[in-house]
Amino acid sequence: xxxxxxxxxxxxxxxxxxxxxxxxxxxxxxxxxxxxxxxxxxxxxxxxxxxxxxxxxxxxxxxxxxxxxxxxxxxxxxxxxxxxxxxxxxxxxxxxxxxxxxxxxxxxxxxxxxxxxxxxxxxxxxxxxxxxxxxxxxxxxxxxxxxxxxxxxxxxxxxxxxxxxxxxxxxxxxxxxxxxxxxxxxxxxxxxxxxxxxxxxxxxxxxxxxxxxxxxxxxxxxxxxxxxxxxxxxxxxxxxxxxxxxxxxxxxxxxxxxxxxxxxxxxxxxxxxxxxxxxxxxxxxxxxxxxxxxxxxxxxxxxxxxxxxxxxxxxxxxxxxxxxxxxxxxxxxxxxxxxxxxxxxxxxxxxxxxxxxxxxxxxxxxxxxxxxxxxxxx
Amino acid sequence: xxxxxxxxxxxxxxxxxxxxxxxxxxxxxxxxxxxxxxxxxxxxxxxxxxxxxxxxxxxxxxxxxxxxxxxxxxxxxxxxxxxxxxxxxxxxxxxxxxxxxxxxxxxxxxxxxxxxxxxxxxxxxxxxxxxxxxxxxxxxxxxxxxxxxxxxxxxxxxxxxxxxxxxxxxxxxxxxxxxxxxxxxxxxxxxxxxxxxxxxxxxxxxxxxxxxxxxxxxxxxxxxx
Numbered sequence: 001x002x003x004x005x006x007x008x009x010x011x012x013x014x015x016x017x018x019x020x021x022x023x024x025x026x027x028x029x030x031x032x033x034x035x036x037x038x039x040x041x042x043x044x045x046x047x048x049x050x051x052x053x054x055x056x057x058x059x060x061x062x063x064x065x066x067x068x069x070x071x072x073x074x075x076x077x078x079x080x081x082x083x084x085x086x087x088x089x090x091x092x093x094x095x096x097x098x099x100x101x102x103x104x105x106x107x108x109x110x111x112x113x114x115x116x117x118x119x120x121x122x123x124x125x126x127x128x129x130x131x132x133x134x135x136x137x138x139x140x141x142x143x144x145x146x147x148x149x150x151x152x153x154x155x156x157x158x159x160x161x162x163x164x165x166x167x168x169x170x171x172x173x174x175x176x177x178x179x180x181x182x183x184x185x186x187x188x189x190x191x192x193x194x195x196x197x198x199x200x201x202x203x204x205x206x207x208x209x210x211x212x213x214x215x216x217x218x219x220x221x222x223x224x225x226x227x228x229x230x231x232x233x234x235x236x237x238x239x240x241x242x243x244x245x246x247x248x249x250x251x252x253x254x255x256x257x258x259x260x261x262x263x264x265x266x267x268x269x270x271x272x273x274x275x276x277x278x279x280x281x282x283x284x285x286x287x288x289x290x291x292x293x294x295x296x297x298x299x300x301x302x303x304x305x306x307x308x309x310x311x312x313x314x315x316x317x318x319x320x321x322x323x324x325x326x327x328x329x330x331x332x333x334x335x336x337x338x339x340x341x342x343x344x345x346x347x348x349x350x351x352x353x354x355x356x357x358x359x360x361x362x363x364x365x366x367x368x369x370x371x372x373x374x375x376x377x378x
Numbered sequence: 379x380x381x382x383x384x385x386x387x388x389x390x391x392x393x394x395x396x397x398x399x400x401x402x403x404x405x406x407x408x409x410x411x412x413x414x415x416x417x418x419x420x421x422x423x424x425x426x427x428x429x430x431x432x433x434x435x436x437x438x439x440x441x442x443x444x445x446x447x448x449x450x451x452x453x454x455x456x457x458x459x460x461x462x463x464x465x466x467x468x469x470x471x472x473x474x475x476x477x478x479x480x481x482x483x484x485x486x487x488x489x490x491x492x493x494x495x496x497x498x499x500x501x502x503x504x505x506x507x508x509x510x511x512x513x514x515x516x517x518x519x520x521x522x523x524x525x526x527x528x529x530x531x532x533x534x535x536x537x538x539x540x541x542x543x544x545x546x547x548x549x550x551x552x553x554x555x556x557x558x559x560x561x562x563x564x565x566x567x568x569x570x571x572x573x574x575x576x577x578x579x580x581x582x583x584x585x586x587x588x589x590x591x592x593x594x595x596x597x598x599x600x601x602x603x
Contacts, residue, residue, distance in 0.1 A: 050497040076500035083501040089494035093516045102512065103502035152503060 005061070006156050006188040008047060012054035016042050018212040020056075024156075024188035024205075031191045031199035031220070034209030034235060040192040041086070042212070044158045047190065048083050049076035060188075061155045082149030082157040087165055088141050090133040096120060096144045097129040103151035119147040124177065139170035146181070157189040163198060175201060196237055200224065208232050226363050230280040233365065238282045239334040243368045246270075246277045255359060261326045265303045267362035280365045287361025288335035290321075291354040293345050303357040305333070312347055314339050323353055333357075379572055382549050383557035390465070390553060391533035394472040395526050398480045402525060406484035407510065411496070425482070427475045436542025439471045443543065468544040468551050475539045479528040487521020488514065520592040527584040534577060 010020040016039055024030040032040040045051035047058055049065065052073060058066040065074045082103075090099050100116040107115060120129055123143040133141055142162055149157060162178075163171045179202065182189060193199050199206045200220035207217040208227075215235070216228040227233040233241050244258040244265070254269040258281060273279050291304070307325035310332065319342040323333045333355065337347065347353055409421060427435055443461045444450045453461040461467040491514055499509040515522065537555045544551030546560070554573055561570035 045497075048497070048501055050500060076497070077503045077505060080503075081501055083498065085494050085498060087494065089492065089498035091495065091498070091513055091517075102499070102504060105503045105508075148498075148502065152501070 006047070006190070007059045008043065008056070009058075010043065010046055010053045010056035012056075016212055018042065018046075018053055018056075020209075020212065020214050022207050022214055022217060024190055026188055027182070027186045028205065029182060029189045029191055029203045030217075031193055031203035031206040032209055033193060033196060033199050033206050036194065037211075038209040039212035040194075040209055041160055043209075044083070044160050044190060044192055047079075047156060048081045048158055049074060049079045063155075080152055080155045082152050082154035084142070084145045084149050084157075084159045084162045086161045088133075088145040090141055090144055090148070092133050095130045095132055096125060096136065096140075096147075099133070099144055100148050100151045103148050106153065116147075116151060119151055120144070123147045123150075123181075137170070138166040139174060142166060142174060143177070146178075150185075155187060157185065157187055159189065159191045161192055161194070163193070163195075178202060196220075196224065208235050210235055225284055225361065227282065227365065229365055230282070230367055233280075233282045238284060240285065240288070241280060241282045242331060244279060244281050244364075246273045246275050246279055246364070248275045256364065258362075258364065261329065261331060263305065265357060265362060266359040267364055268360050270364040273364055273366075278368060280368050282363050282365065283333075283357050283361045285335040287358040288333060289356045289358065290335070290337050290341065290345060290347070291356065292341075301356075302359055303362070304354060305357060306352060306354045307333070309347055309349055309351050309353050312342065312349055314342070319347070321347055321353075323355060379569065379576075380552075380554065380557040380561075383552050383554045384573070384576065386465075386549065386552065387534050387554040390468060390472055391530045393469055394476055394533045395529050397469070398473050398476055398529055399484075399522070399525055402477075402480035402484050403510075403515070403522070406481050407488050407514070409481070410485050410488035410491075425478045428478045432475070432536065432538025433542060435475055436471070436539040439474065439539065439543050443467055443470065462543055463545045463547060463551060465544075465550055468540060468553075471539050471543040472533050472536070475536060476529045476532055479532050480525040483521045483524035483528065484518065485521075487518035487524075490521075491517050520588075523591055524588050527588045531581050531584050534580065 005026060006024045008020060008022050010018045012018045018039055020039070020043055022030065032043060034040055042051055046053050046056065046066070052066070053068070055068050056066055057064070057068070060079075064072050065079050066072060091102065094102070097113075097116055097120065100119055101112055104112045104116060117129060120126060123146050125140060125143050125147065128136065128140060133144065136144065142165070145162070163174055166174065175198070191199070191203060203220055205217055206220045206223050208215045208223055210231060216223055216232045223232065224236045224238075227236055227238065230241050242260060244260040247257040247259050247264055249256050249269065249271050251269075251271070256267045256270045256273070258265050258267050258279065260281075267281060305325050307323040308327075309321060310324045311320070311322035313320045317339055318336045319339045320334070320336050321342065323335075325331050325333060335355070345353070405424070409417065440462055441447060442449060443453070445454065445460050445462070450461050457466070461470065495513060495517070496509060499513045504512065534553075535555055537559070540551070540553050541556060546552045546556045554577060558570045558573050561567075561573065
């Protein structure tokens with residue numbers, strides 16, 4: 001078993017239910033995503049030792065930081081963690097340099113200043129060492145927090161929504177800085193975020209949480225296009241989730257046929273579902289192609305679906321469209337098209353429109369979409 | 379001007395601050411950081427001197443420290459003189475009747491420090507003592523100053539408890555507040571007026587310094603954006 005990784009097992013019923021199982025290898029960024037109250041921050045706090053769950057075990061780099069059953073509870077100050085808090089939690093009465101120095105108790109006194117200065121330079125804060133947090137911008141405060149977290153020479157880096165308190169422009173700059181920084185760091189990094197785009201941009205894997213339970217851990221693209229359940233599909237922002245019956249499989253073409261209302265659709269190959277099984281299926285908005293009125297294309301043969309536009313909301317360069325494909329049923333497809341395409345093709349409320357559902361985007365899941373919709377919203 | 383009484387009051391106030399404020403720091407920090415069964419009761423007990431008539435508090439202290447009480451007997455056996463009607467007894471009473479004046483501002487100050495700062499200190503590897511000394515006390519400084527000033531000023535002005543527990547023995551338990559009362563009883567309005575003016579000046583100075591420090595500190599930590 002490799003020891004240079006973080007392994008977390010947590011369980012409890014109250015006050016916040018937790019059923020967590022996750023691993024993060026050295027050099028990997030694992031994103032914890034989920035709605036507010038799903039326990040993301042609680043997991044980080046448990047790893048750091050500032051929250052103790054009823055049951056659990058946390059191993060880092062061959063050391064056991066927590067093993068409730070064996071009575072091992074290493075206090076926070078004895079766990080080498082770098083923690084970047086959501087609002088940074090910088091010490092307001094200390095300069096940037098002094099903030100970083102607080103985390104250097106393990107370094108020989110003669111070397112502390114030099115190393116703290118180097119860390120601040122590495123996080124692009126050279127020249128701002130003597131400023132207090134209130135004299136720094138949001139982005140600069142975040143960098144001090146990162147420098148302070150690294151000053152501890154941590155075995156794990158924990159980032160609790162570190163980009164939520166800065167503006168969009170600064171956020172993009174900080175994304176780049178984190179991506180650069182992680183190349184030099186060979187330690188597990190756990191990033192809590194509720195922004196799915198952030199997770200898919202920065203993380204190697206993402207762990208989807210709901211009410212304290214880890215539902216699926218996969219590469220962001222996999223989790224977002226091939227969710228393990230309708231609940232995960234909803235949590236990763238998929239809107240097109242429906243129920244269907246499996247008709248059969250075409251093993252040669254690696255396709256599965258499903259019946260959705262009166263249509264038979266070709267879906268990605270899912271031989272684990274026997275013919276006749278009731279399944280949920282999803283398709284990302286990116287795999288729904290609007291047919292052009294003037295120039296039919298080859299792709300139109302793939303799962304063509306016609307319906308009536310019930311909503312059409314221009315949002316800058318893109319227009320969000322809702323297409324009702326079965327009259328009287330709640331079977332609406334949601335997708336976006338460039339606003340000029342919507343205009344040119346006469347996409348407007350009440351107008352008919354045709355789309356293709358790309359077969360490799362249609363993903364089958366056990367369970368039913370309708371039942372889980374309620375539980376995701378609860 | 380009764381210089382002896384003034385000096386005695388200043389000595390009593392200084393010693394009360396020296397004993398009560400360090401102890402108050404630990405009690406206040408504990409109350410600010412922890413939740414436990416019966417916490418409200420403990421807080422109420424510490425706040426009691428605020429609402430209890432000073433003579434009532436003085437009466438109970440007199441009974442609790444008197445020669446027939448276990449504490450009084452133990453003290454007399456150990457030290458060789460009784461606790462009541464001595465400076466030592468006065469000091470014990472002063473520490474007790476000042477409990478809310480020291481603990482409450484400190485507790486509010488510790489409560490105002492976000493939990494995440496304490497957590498960040500722990501994640502930086504700081505021990506409890508280092509966290510208190512380097513992070514929490516500098517941030518709780520206005521509360522600390524308020525506790526010092528209130529305790530000091532309140533000790534100078536306390537009358538009922540001092541009279542009950544200490545009597546009014548010149549050079550031993552006669553504080554400036556008692557001396558003012560004595561002067562008024564003896565129709566020495568000029569002497570009473572002068573001593574009152576000294577107390578007024580000290581009080582105004584103390585409160586002024588506290589307010590000034592607190593407002594400066596707020597300005598310094600106010601967020602830049």
